[in-house]
Amino acid sequence: MSALKIANASGFYGDRLSAFQEILDGGPVDVITGDYLAELTMLILGRDKAKDPDGGYAKTFLAQMQGCLASVVERKIKVVVNAGGLNPAGLSGKLRELSVSLGVPAKIAYVHGDDLLARAEELGFGSPLTANAYLGGFGIARALAAGADIVVTGRVTDASLVVGAAAAHFNWERTDYDRIAGAMAAGHVIECGTQATGGNYAFFDRIPDMHRAGFPIAEIEADGSAVITKHPGTGGAVTVGTVTAQLVYEITGARYAGPDAILRMDSIQLAELGRDRVRLSGVRGEAPPDTLKVSLNQLGGFRNEVSFVFTGLDIEKKAELVRSQLADVVPDGTSWTLARTDHPDAETEETASAILHCVVRGPDPKRVGRAFSNLAVQIGLARYPGFHLTAPPGDAAPYGVYLPGFVAADQVPHLVDLPDGSELSIEPAPGRVPAEAALAKLPEPAVAAFLPGPTRQLPLGRIAAARSGDKGGDANIGVWVEDAAAWPWLADTLSVAALKRLLPETAELTVERHVLPNLFAVNFVIRGLLGEGVASNSRFDPQAKALGEWLRARTVEVPEEYL
Template identity: 60%
Template sequence: MTALGPNPDLLRIGNCSGFYGDRISAMREMLEGGELDVLTGDYLAELTMLILGRDKMKDADLGYAKTFVRQVEDCLGLALDKGVQIVANAGGLNPAGLATRLREIADKLGLDAKIAHVEGDDIAARAAELQLGTPLTANAYLGGWGIVECLNAGANVVVTGRVTDASVIVGPAAAHFGWSRTDYNQLAGAVVAGHVIECSTQATGGNYSFFKEIADLTRPGFPIAEIRRDGSSVITKHENTGGAVTVDTVEAQLMYEIQTARYAGPDVTTRLDTITLSSDGEDRVLISGVVGEAPPPQLKVSLNSLGGFRNEMEFILTGLDIEAKAELAQKQLESWLTVRPAEIDWTLARLDRPDADTEEQASALLRCVVRDTDPNKVGRTFSSVAVELALASYPGCSFTSLPGNGSPYGIFTAGYVDADKVPHIAALPDGRRVDVAQATDTRPLDAVDEPDLPEPLGTTTTRRVPLGTIALARSGDKGGNANIGVWVRTDEQWRWLVNTLTVEELQRLLPETAPLTVTRHVLPNLRAVNFVIEGLLGKGVAYQARFDPQAKGLAEWLRSRHIDIPEELLA
């Protein structure tokens, strides 16, 4: 295979997008900021597929990330001049349509750009046949080998549909180094590098627990992975950009949206419990020692369906007797409704404090969310009735919004299908179409036994302080489940954390998780424990079961909870 970059033993991959809506100027910033071989972008998430599905329902020519089109129109000439290849999953539900649009842009700009795309992930038309129901969208997570075919055919730009987030990094690395399908350790190393940089500035200080340690977080730079032939990598960023790359900022992203110690993908299963992180200089972190295994025999499938319609009204409760006021409002509204929605959920957020200096600090919020398959049951027949309480309910009754109609909401579920039932097609720049074989060397995704734990600390004097005094954490969503990864910096802190922060202790600290199934996974190399909380997010982000539907703040809530920590660990 032909090497893509000037150095056969190193590939510099930068990322310029972590989601559909990320910094629009990032592609130009990355191309102008320093040397790169490949520039990637991740535009897809569970909610994004639903958004793109609705776009495509309105216009069959859409279904891709429109912001990516704007970025390429601005930067294609610059990328070609610098010899930087662009690989992105911005094709969403219509990678072929996006490739056609990009060719039109290249022609308009007078540029000789070789455009390729990867497809086959969209299996919505076959969902019922594959026992996946009748969703709006159904996309299997493909791997990086279709990208390899496109790059080896000389593509300057490769766009894909639903590949795994890390595949846009794994594909260029596998092509550059000529890795085989069974070079599992190298592929796993690239997966880890890809997982770190695919969420853009979350690797350079964004959403980082100890953010006050970073000198300049005004405008963090985007991350770069310098991947080596053996699969190890250094995470860094362009010089003179904001943010920071440290062992902890990298670990923060490693903890994001993971589950067990086996991180499954279509090309390789990555053993997260083998990762070693070490400093390689200022704004440089070495990732090494990653072990890979054969992938599982099935591919994960992202399924999005229209669940129905939802609406909400939020009452402001001020001053005394907050709970009694909430009880009255709830009783009145439910008894006044002439048509009852299928679901009525009430949440009382006690943001008030006694003897408050401002009216806002003396107020709580009572939120009522309704859902139904019939939009009329959650429209003004609900919200207007809520407003009718204004002069007939608790003292000081008011609302945060005017009455309105309901809006559609989606439901995400994960499905699984045998890999050999999903096509994987590389549409090359010259028009040829190559069928890419799915993995045949596979291994069932078994659980990892919990490792031997270090001896707990002996009896010592403790102080009751927030867990976040010494612990960092990161949380995220996977469908209706949430994860919280928690880690510490020293071996002594680790001895305390792993023996103290059990499932039972987490459920005590976060009472909302108490009735749910919670599992803990131990990652000693990273001094980390990861908790998976099943069902906390209902039926996925679009269902909006919580005011924090993607569990972004869940880790910070945990860090704010008070716990007895040994004095010696607080020094």
Template identity: 60%
Template sequence: MLRIGNASGFYGDRFEAVHEMLTDGPLDVLTGDYLAELTMLILARDRAADPGLGYAKTFLRQMEKSLALAMDRGVRIVVNAGGLNPARLAAALRELAADQGLTVRVGHVEGDDLLPRAEESGLPGGLLAANAYLGAFGIADCLRAGAEVVVTGRVTDAALVAGPAAAHFGWGPGDLDALAGAVVAGHVLECGAQATGGNYAFFLEHDLRRPGFPIAELHADGSSVITKHPGTGGAVTTGTVTAQLLYETDGARYAGPDVTARLDTVRLTGDGPDRVRISEVRGEAPPPTLKAGLNRLGGWRNEVVLVLTGLDIEAKAALAREQVEQELGAARPAELRWTLARTDHPDAPGEEEASALLRLTVRDPDRARVGRPVSSAAVGLALASYPGFHLTAPPGPGAPYGVFEAAYVDPAAVEHTAVHPDGTRAVVAPAPVTRALEPLAVPPLPPPPVAGPTRRAPLGRVAGARSGDKGGDANLGVWARDEDGWRWLAHTLTVQCLRELLPEVAELPVTRHLLPNLRAVNFTVRGLLGEGVAAQVRFDPQAKALGEWLRSRHLDIPEALL
């Protein structure tokens, strides 16, 4: 058995988690995921300002406190904190170890950076970052060469778990089922405390004031048990694991550079308190291309929030909108987006409760158009608009926004390289066998629910949900808690029903996937998030709360379920 823990789900996660995971119980490997689509843009801007940067500086500070502890306990560290500069982070770790009187074998993985070869790879110009998602075998090669710490650039999040597992159990590219099981375990771990109750739909059932971080007990066949250190907060249940399995996935085929894991084969079973077993995962050969994430500056944006209080909210909003747009005139930015949030309550006992928010978001390639003209147009109405006019804050000068998009490249054009602790460089070959991602047959629906009386109630009374972003698309997974609920959910929550419940998605392409083993339906909503989180085209730019909005919507639910 190999015990792999996670201590970071994003750049900015709980700083003390690394030390806590090392001291709260035994581990063989500690991982940390620091990279998201938005993070790559942040690191690209760091690197542009200083070529020696481009990595997650937080991790280096965490190692100042915990590197000696990890070495003393024999725990290997595997993180993607190298970001856009894994070689420099590896060198900084060696310097840190020397300063602390330690001898630490540090390896790193590189080759994901496509910017030097952007033109020959057919990528567009003007990119700040372009990175292929590498797989697990560069990490495994470093560990087999004796590395005690491995830092990577852009690898798949699940590779942080699959790499150590492949090294420990001796898996090769042909061990597809075992790799798929490790990838699924890695996907559960990658977002840290989301697997132990964080962001969980039924959060009132557990003490989530300070959830612990998750652990996967990996076995040689790829099966695992998800758990956490004893005595830490939160909970590990089939529900918390189901929620994370549905997060940011698109259909039953979960594709990666090493293997395509079949999420429709996953079996979850309770294995005792705070223990959930994952088994029977099947794997297929990976697709013939590698996914790459591209980040560029999209232009400039600004935002103004006007407060509307009391009566005639709609009329006040209409007047303000007309006045601002009239004042902008020829200086009007390329994009204007108005949203009115009716946060007001009638006969409210407090002024804030009596107020609504009218938000204006503007975007333009020219910074000058989103700054002074917008500020002047809004502030200039202070004494000449609707009664009670004021802003939440003065408008700023505008800020750059980023655009993320995915591209797909030939693996042969990507030199996936493991750099061993002694400096030896080993090129990692692409997967020897690939398989195109063909659509799966739609699984049969379960038997329809038994007819009976219904009652109007929120969907969240009987179903959980978890949502998130993939570039400009939103993922929304919904699961039932028992078989009766699953029969009703599968027949009721269709694409058309989703469009009716969530009017914002009514005109967008929506795909529904059934995952009967998880009693879940998983939706992909194309284009809801525009050009991705960095573009911030929506109130909830990462669709984090899309699932909770859906759960709050009312529909006719069988009384037997309620």
């Protein structure tokens, strides 16, 4: 059976609107997927649905289908997206209306059952704004097998879009763990769109034509192996490096859990087959855990922020004056961050300036709103020399708190509404094992001994690449080298202790290291760096997207032989 060509047209809610059309224009594909959901997106959709019960889905997908539905159906291309968000039934209904209005006989199916909000208290999750379990890919597979042209889902894992399409095409069994894990790996690579074709890549200056990077394609074989590529003539590049960057992105260790299988990240082998073609093979899978992860979002209260600009001399004294003047009016839990962006003897006023960020939170929108921010201005004439703010005083805004939860897999319905109006129920994966065993940390593999020689103190990034991101309140950094000869040095040098020294913000936190020899990579999970998630924390770079670049800028002793 020939390979299944799956292109991904969306990495987040707000990705390039023309992506579907670009993929259709670029060449033949069998399936187009779209990932619209992130932890923050679920909060946004939750607030949307609270205002309008008919909302709660990614409206941009509907706009994309307005121009593409006819081509998709005519060319017999399947579309699988999680754009249904909190209302897959509502989106599928809108798609049916669109189908009728365009005169295009599209068969629509949707997957649901992930929404646990009505049972949240019963399941021990309190009273959140949203509560959604991560479903797997076999509901999607059943919908495609029943003839659906478009499958809309709620909260499934990002890789499940690809798993479902591949499982349907190749008729995989639920216990084909190696094959499923191979599709999970391919799905993880392409789920973030152009990040697999050079976007956000550490060695970005090596990527040709990033003006308009092409969207990635996974050519999946019956055994679960895949080739990652893109349409000819599109911008960006697919290399072992760009694929590695996405593989180590936002994972939690060598065992990457999904509802249908555990992907052993340490088993993946990469090989460059030619220009823009990277083979992904050797993937091993294991039985999935007996629990499903649950994404929980709740409203945390209200927040407001004022940023004070200090220019020239005595920066620390100016900051202390502001803190003392506001000490009696800011609530408990206020965070102060002084960003020393100033330079001595600077040639411009901006480069002579530092910024003090003050973030307040509380349950009362009036107290943390204008009652607070107006005070920053009202005594402006009694502040420090050169007083000014980066923005005028503003109102408080609500913020959300993200929490991960877990629920027994057999407590979550996995339902599929087929094009003919019938409904199917998908049983949880057979052979599930207790989560403690399924997710147990693997012992660090042996790495060839590093023999030190002459070194030079240089930024880590002169020899190593990195990619970082968020997992709720935790941060993740994957670091790797391209040269196999430098791998023992990286594994020896970049220990947990070294990471804490290089990134002092992590010094007091729990840090886990996972070693991935096939990828010449080490992966770190930094527990609690991001507090209660992106929507609530006031950290600079709240999603840790640039944490890896900070690490690469730190200096280490680099052996001269690798330079």
